[in-house]
Amino acid sequence: MRVVEVTAYGGPEVLRVTRRPEPEAGDEPGKVRVRLKAAGVTMADLRIRAGLYVDQMGGLQPPFVLGTDFAGRLLDPAPGPEGLLPVGTRVAGFVPWYEELTGHGTYAEVIWAEPDWLAPIPDEVDFTAAASLPLAVITASQGLEQLGLPPGATLLITGASGVVGRLLLQLAAAAGLQVIAVSYEGDENELKVLGAKHCVTRGEPAEVLRKVREHAPDGVDGVFDGALVGAPMLAALKDEGCFVAIAPDRVPASERGIRVEFDRARPHALRIKEALDKVAARELVTRVADVLPLEVVAEAHRRAEAGRRPGRIVLMI
Template identity: 80%
Template structure:
C-alpha cells in the first residue's frame, strides 16, 4: 500500500511516497482495518515533521508515517458506540499518534484502528468534511470541559478562525459562555453567527490584549488557546481564572492563582458519534480549506504552514 513517510526532520521536502505491506486481517488482535478515503493535515503534523517535538518522541525516529484524522470504510467488523459496525461501514476518527509513538499514522491507504477511535458517519457527511472533524472537535469539547466555566462566564478563544477554534466557539456558546473570538479579518460575521459575542482581529499579543481589555476590563474568566500563543496570552485571564493550552510546548507557568491545563485529546467513540450527529444536523460547522491528493502531501504542508486559508487541509487517498 502507499504511505507517506517523514524521511528526516525538516521542511515539506522530507515527505516522501513509499510502499509498505498492506495489513492482513486478524494480524493485530483487538484492532480492525480501515481503508482510508481522506486524512486531515493538522498543525501537530507540521510541528512533528519539523522536529519541534524531538525531545518528546521517545525512541521514534524517521522514517515514520504522520497523520491523526481520518475517514474511510471498515474492512473488518467492529464494535461501535451504538452497536456493531459491519465491514463496509463508513467511519471516521483520530489516531492518538502522540501517545502511541509507533509511527503509524493516517497518511496511508489502510490503517489499523482501535474501535474506540471510530464513529460511524451519517450518510450526508462526506469523507472530506468528516476528516476535518475528529481531532479538532474532540480537542475543543474536552478543552471546554476542562475549563469548567459557569454559564455567563467570559471565554477568550484564540485561533477562532481555525478548525479547533471554530469548534471551541460553537461549543462554548452552546454552553452559555460569553465568547470573545480572536479571528482573521473578515471572519467576524461568520463567527458571530457561530456564537461569538465579540471579535478582535488577530495580531501581536500586546495588541490583542489591549482590545480584549477594552471588552473585559477585569480580564476574562478563561482562555482557550487555539492559536498556540502560550504565555503572552495568560495576561488576559483574571486572577483565579483558567487557561487551556493545546500544544505541549505552549503551556504557560501558572501565576496569580490561574489554573493552567493542557488539553491533549483522548479518543472517545461515543462523544465523537454525538459530534457527527451535530455536524449532520448543521448544529456544528466545520471548514475545509483545500483538498489535495496524497501524492501532493508536501504542497499540502506548505499551504498549511502558509495559512493562506483558514480551515483543515484534506488529503484524498
C-alpha cells in the same frame, strides 16, 4: 499500499510517498483495519515533521508515517458506540499518535484502529468533511470541560479562525459562555454568526490584550489558546482563572492562582459520533479548506503552514 513517510525532520520536502505492505487481518489483536478515503492535515503533523516535538517522542525516529484524523470504510467488523459496525461501514476517527508512538499514522491507504476510536459517518456527511472533524472536535470539547466555566462566564479564544477554534466557539456559545474571539481580519461576521459576542483582530500580543480589555476590563474567566501564543495571554485572565494550552511547548507557568491545563485529545467514539450527527443535522459547522491527492502531500503541508484559508486541508487517498 501507499504511505507518506517523514524521511528526516525539516520542511515539507522531507515528505515522501512510498510503499509498505498492506496490513493483514488478525495481525494486530484487538484492532481492526480501515481502508482510508481521506486524512486530515493537522497543526500537530506540521510541528512533528519540523522536529519541534522530538523531546516528547521517546525513541521514535524517521522514517515514520504522520497523521491522526481519518475517514474510510471498515475492512473488518468492529464494535461501535451503539452496536456492531459491519464490514464496509463508513467510519471516522483519529489515531492518538502521541500515545501510540508507533510511527503508523493516517497518511496511508490502510490503517489499524482500536474499535473505540471509530464512529460511523452519517449518510449526509462526506468523507472529506468527516476527516476534518475528529481530532479538532475532541480537542474543543475536552478543552471546554477542562476550562470548567459556568454559563455567563467570559472565554477568550485565540486562533478562533482555525479548525479547533471555530468548533470550540460553537460549543462554548451553546453552553452559554460569552466568547471573545481572536480572529483574522474579515472573519468577524462569520464568527459572530457562529456565536462570538466580540471579535478582536489577531496581531501582536500587547495589541490583542489592549483590545480584549476594551470588552473585558476586569479580565476574562478563561483562555483557550488555539493560536499557540502561550504565556503572554495569561495577562488577559482574572486571578484564579483558567488557561488551556493545546501544544506541550506552549504551556505557561502558573501565576496569580491561574489554573493551567494541557489539552491532549483522547479518542472518544461516542463524542465523535455525536459531533458527526450534529454536522449532518446542520447544528455544527466544520470546514474543509482544500482537498488534495496524497501524492502532493508536500504542497498540502505548505498550504497548511501558510495558514490563511480557514478550515482543514484534507488528503484524498
